[in-house]
Amino acid sequence: MQPYEERLSAPRSWWFIAVLIGVSVGLIMLPFGTLPMLGGLIGGAALACVAVSSYGSARVRVVADSLVAGEARIPVSALGTPQVLDAAEAAAWRTYKADPRAFMLLRSYIPTALRVEVTDPEDPTPYVYVSTRNPEALAAALTAVQPA
Structure with a gap:
């Protein structure tokens, strides 16, 4: 892990x-x-x-089997495959591609982000958008703790 x-x-x-x-x-x-x-x-x-x-005190962590983004704690079992967003794609998902039902931990001064589909059928949230300076490392950490 x-x-x-x-x-x-x-x-x-x-x-x-x-x-x-x-x-x-x-x-x-x-x-x-x-x-x-x-x-x-x-x-x-x-x-x-x-x-x-x-x-500026918001934290993003992968703890045990959960993604902790700010105040939200999301079980990794309810998440799909992480998608790394470069600056241009992250800007698109913050603006015209954004879904109002999505959970977004957004910091405009951080250009890159990670987007992860929510696969839980009972959850109306379509995806999680998390601003991060190192989306590749966050994606690797989420992939490492996802159940097989």
């Missing part, structure tokens, strides 16, 4: 933007005095950093 774990962390530029948000809030608070400006700077930056950290 090949273990797989990945955190879909936000790019560094988002952290820079979070700091700039703090600076902006500080500048907005400047007319009210030095203390409000410092409070706005620290508070604005802290809130923006919490938002970036929260959005």
Whole structure:
């Protein structure tokens, strides 16, 4: 079995933007005095950093016999063959090819993805779409734990 774990962390530029948000809030608070400006700077930056950290905390893992994507835990026995999506194909499946019933762990800053059909006849979800920086390794890990 090949273990797989990945955190879909936000790019560094988002952290820079979070700091700039703090600076902006500080500048907005400047007319009210030095203390409000410092409070706005620290508070604005802290809130923006919490938002970036929260959005970038999603994890993709293959654990025992399940695919764990964010908050979802999907048994591998309910999944079909994984399909590795390059940047162009992943963009197509995020937009005009997308099915609203699909489960999507989508991060726009990650260009590649993995798409896996849901084979459980009782589940209305047609497929699972997971943004991943290494779709080949995730596909190999899922294939390794699938029942024969």
